[in-house]
Amino acid sequence: MQHESFNKLNFALKKLWDRELSRSKFINFIENNQVPKHLYAQYLIETYHYTQHNALNQALVGARMDINNFSYQRFCFHHAEEEVGHQMMALNDINNMGYRFDENELPKALPQTTVLIAYLYWISTQGNPIQRLGYSFWAENCYSYIAPILKKVRTDLDLADKHMTFFVAHAEIDSDHSAEVERMIKKVCLTEQDSRDLSEVMETSLVLTVNMMDAVFEDYQAFRAGHSDRGTLLEARLNG
Amino acid sequence: MQHESFNKLNFALKKLWDRELSRSKFINFIENNQVPKHLYAQYLIETYHYTQHNALNQALVGARMDINNFSYQRFCFHHAEEEVGHQMMALNDINNMGYRFDENELPKALPQTTVLIAYLYWISTQGNPIQRLGYSFWAENCYSYIAPILKKVRTDLDLADKHMTFFVAHAEIDSDHSAEVERMIKKVCLTEQDSRDLSEVMETSLVLTVNMMDAVFEDYQAFRAGHSDRGTLLEARLNG
Amino acid sequence: MQHESFNKLNFALKKLWDRELSRSKFINFIENNQVPKHLYAQYLIETYHYTQHNALNQALVGARMDINNFSYQRFCFHHAEEEVGHQMMALNDINNMGYRFDENELPKALPQTTVLIAYLYWISTQGNPIQRLGYSFWAENCYSYIAPILKKVRTDLDLADKHMTFFVAHAEIDSDHSAEVERMIKKVCLTEQDSRDLSEVMETSLVLTVNMMDAVFEDYQAFRAGHSDRGTLLEARLNG
Amino acid sequence: MQHESFNKLNFALKKLWDRELSRSKFINFIENNQVPKHLYAQYLIETYHYTQHNALNQALVGARMDINNFSYQRFCFHHAEEEVGHQMMALNDINNMGYRFDENELPKALPQTTVLIAYLYWISTQGNPIQRLGYSFWAENCYSYIAPILKKVRTDLDLADKHMTFFVAHAEIDSDHSAEVERMIKKVCLTEQDSRDLSEVMETSLVLTVNMMDAVFEDYQAFRAGHSDRGTLLEARLNG
Numbered sequence: 021m022q023h024e025s026f027n028k029l030n031f032a033l034k035k036l037w038d039r040e041l042s043r044s045k046f047i048n049f050i051e052n053n054q055v056p057k058h059l060y061a062q063y064l065i066e067t068y069h070y071t072q073h074n075a076l077n078q079a080l081v082g083a084r085m086d087i088n089n090f091s092y093q094r095f096c097f098h099h100a101e102e103e104v105g106h107q108m109m110a111l112n113d114i115n116n117m118g119y120r121f122d123e124n125e126l127p128k129a130l131p132q133t134t135v136l137i138a139y140l141y142w143i144s145t146q147g148n149p150i151q152r153l154g155y156s157f158w159a160e161n162c163y164s165y166i167a168p169i170l171k172k173v174r175t176d177l178d179l180a181d182k183h184m185t186f187f188v189a190h191a192e193i194d195s196d197h198s199a200e201v202e203r204m205i206k207k208v209c210l211t212e213q214d215s216r217d218l219s220e221v222m223e224t225s226l227v228l229t230v231n232m233m234d235a236v237f238e239d240y241q242a243f244r245a246g247h248s249d250r251g252t253l254l255e256a257r258l259n260g
Numbered sequence: 261m262q263h264e265s266f267n268k269l270n271f272a273l274k275k276l277w278d279r280e281l282s283r284s285k286f287i288n289f290i291e292n293n294q295v296p297k298h299l300y301a302q303y304l305i306e307t308y309h310y311t312q313h314n315a316l317n318q319a320l321v322g323a324r325m326d327i328n329n330f331s332y333q334r335f336c337f338h339h340a341e342e343e344v345g346h347q348m349m350a351l352n353d354i355n356n357m358g359y360r361f362d363e364n365e366l367p368k369a370l371p372q373t374t375v376l377i378a379y380l381y382w383i384s385t386q387g388n389p390i391q392r393l394g395y396s397f398w399a400e401n402c403y404s405y406i407a408p409i410l411k412k413v414r415t416d417l418d419l420a421d422k423h424m425t426f427f428v429a430h431a432e433i434d435s436d437h438s439a440e441v442e443r444m445i446k447k448v449c450l451t452e453q454d455s456r457d458l459s460e461v462m463e464t465s466l467v468l469t470v471n472m473m474d475a476v477f478e479d480y481q482a483f484r485a486g487h488s489d490r491g492t493l494l495e496a497r498l499n500g
Numbered sequence: 501m502q503h504e505s506f507n508k509l510n511f512a513l514k515k516l517w518d519r520e521l522s523r524s525k526f527i528n529f530i531e532n533n534q535v536p537k538h539l540y541a542q543y544l545i546e547t548y549h550y551t552q553h554n555a556l557n558q559a560l561v562g563a564r565m566d567i568n569n570f571s572y573q574r575f576c577f578h579h580a581e582e583e584v585g586h587q588m589m590a591l592n593d594i595n596n597m598g599y600r601f602d603e604n605e606l607p608k609a610l611p612q613t614t615v616l617i618a619y620l621y622w623i624s625t626q627g628n629p630i631q632r633l634g635y636s637f638w639a640e641n642c643y644s645y646i647a648p649i650l651k652k653v654r655t656d657l658d659l660a661d662k663h664m665t666f667f668v669a670h671a672e673i674d675s676d677h678s679a680e681v682e683r684m685i686k687k688v689c690l691t692e693q694d695s696r697d698l699s700e701v702m703e704t705s706l707v708l709t710v711n712m713m714d715a716v717f718e719d720y721q722a723f724r725a726g727h728s729d730r731g732t733l734l735e736a737r738l739n740g
Numbered sequence: 741m742q743h744e745s746f747n748k749l750n751f752a753l754k755k756l757w758d759r760e761l762s763r764s765k766f767i768n769f770i771e772n773n774q775v776p777k778h779l780y781a782q783y784l785i786e787t788y789h790y791t792q793h794n795a796l797n798q799a800l801v802g803a804r805m806d807i808n809n810f811s812y813q814r815f816c817f818h819h820a821e822e823e824v825g826h827q828m829m830a831l832n833d834i835n836n837m838g839y840r841f842d843e844n845e846l847p848k849a850l851p852q853t854t855v856l857i858a859y860l861y862w863i864s865t866q867g868n869p870i871q872r873l874g875y876s877f878w879a880e881n882c883y884s885y886i887a888p889i890l891k892k893v894r895t896d897l898d899l900a901d902k903h904m905t906f907f908v909a910h911a912e913i914d915s916d917h918s919a920e921v922e923r924m925i926k927k928v929c930l931t932e933q934d935s936r937d938l939s940e941v942m943e944t945s946l947v948l949t950v951n952m953m954d955a956v957f958e959d960y961q962a963f964r965a966g967h968s969d970r971g972t973l974l975e976a977r978l979n980g
Contacts, residue, residue, distance in 0.1 A: 378862030
């Protein structure tokens, strides 16, 4: 991908974030309300769920017989190695906030989280082998966009860095990753079709992630209205 | 796996090599005859075929949802990364001997090579997630066993290091790998069942590899008797 | 699943349809406007795309090693066999309306259709082996719910049965299927967890299907506003 | 495939059976000795193991995205449906001979059986989608070749039809299957490459099956020499 096309991609991403952040009920609620602890905890639980699959579906791209590019293949395995176990940071953050969860006791993923996971496996194993880079592109690079929200969460919940290892560590790790992803996109995204496939995955995976956030918000509202098992479980496990 | 069990495993491997090397028609022929160029070239072609899958099936172990061990998972992806593209060394060695093959022109894998490949995928994706270490255990550690045969090939065909990059490079790389594999076996092979599963894969994958070698020898004999397409193709591509 | 639970499931489905039909922009537009030909054609194109995967992901349920129930396994393969090639009915309906598309010329699936497809593969190959019945349950049984909309489409576009083979044939086929699906649910959906898993898949797959419909509507609006490649292609292929 | 090519295939199969039956130590032993009960029981155990995968890997052929032929796809699912649960006939035959095994208590598959299973999955999911017909071709059609051996087993062990349901039932079922397989081969095996791929799978899968038989014989010899866990288990479960 040439420099100019890459700039276009970056610009499209900026517009996409603007659209998604402004349509998201989860984001809007956080911006305009004192952030409730359970809301953030539930979000971290979903983060735990999809994050545990990221190393796996990243590796599956490299294990495709049609990958046909050694340096991209190495990138996939290298990146997969670095993602191993990152879900534990989300779990630690949950427990550092005062909850008590063992790994196997967490509530199941919300349906919208399952949809995100399903989609990431699908685009990793089917279609254009380069397209998962569209997910990496925004995911490794999201901190500038979500920094204000994270700051609001941190202030409202009075969290220190040690309560936010998932985001703090990723912000650090990902500035390197982000440069590698950019380099790889420029190297393997060569045709118009490649660009379209990558852009579609970038947009769809970001939309599904925001849908997941909004499902967290919906579940929180259901909890407030007295009918969410997840919220009730969170309540029970807080300092319990 | 405890030190004593590991020693047993090593001893079982030694006995296995003795048995397999002495039953192999391919090995016996090489030991007792001037090595024909086509025989070695055909062997390298099969090596090319199964080697191109090794990074892939290694990564698939790490991508299993039942792997349940972060350091083993990292090992799988790390090792997969290092195996990427090694088949090109086999191809280079073939062409350095005077053949002219592009990657896509190589004859298809022999059926016995396909059987080996099929088996390695199966044990990587099914059954005990640690069992593929039984393959790595002998494969990363085979040079002491096959050194005399390689030396005979080298002398007979008057080959330099640059004609044997696959084996020379692997002998070097693999002394590191071998130590990592040993460490990992000691870490994750914990139960009696683990040991049995690992041993079965060690033995079966080595037997299938020797079967592959013997199929190379059989095909060479067929070529000498005037009815092997593979041998005829090799003839045509030599200095052609 | 006992009779009472099954009734609950049926009731939950009715509520779900009410909610989804009333939130759908696609449905609302059709109910309140003269139906444009391209809108229905685009819907059939998406139908073609996901339908071609239904036999495949249905068979993958039967091919799971954890399925553990012969009569359910037979049901999966039997049902898969019956679904083979049904996408061609959608294609025929498109072309019978005056479009000219070969199978390979259809526009790619919309992202929301890909999300639906990805989800159906995921729930077919992961998690509770019985859960895909939650999809079959509503899909084989949807004609009473969508009959008024189909009637509106038929009237507005002046279509005969031969233009609506996908829906007419399925309405017939599916009344049998529906009884088989009901029988199978009663047989294999035994625990509380089974019911929850099946219900989640029922709801999520129906929501994703309506999302797909709404994406068709959105794309039609984009076409009307002058910026949809899909709409432009439809225009070009009409009586062209 | 044209009539003449099909005759060639049949002739090649006849030669293959002759070669394999005469090289097999298992077959030779049965022909020339009073058949020991444990030997036949162990063979049925291995039959149980690979048979339970046949419906699955047959269905996986139909679930391939590159299958591209509706009538072959239907054949795959139809055939898969018919193969469901056939392993239970082998288990019943074992228990009807006086052994007492629950399904989960059977000894693990022998390594050579695992190799056969691995190969059948591989050729079902990779390479030419039509090639698994090479396995069906001999497997659905093997009774004329193995009838003398089965008769010898039946006489020596004084077995009735009810002790040989696996073979008696299959001989009946498979005469139909065999005609369907022939019809399908003639329909989808069209190119020279198709014929080569199908022939390779025919030969390799038959060789691996005979290797499995010979592994049964080897294990029986080990039992007689006092060192086979499998034989000891059989002994314990006989009328036990």
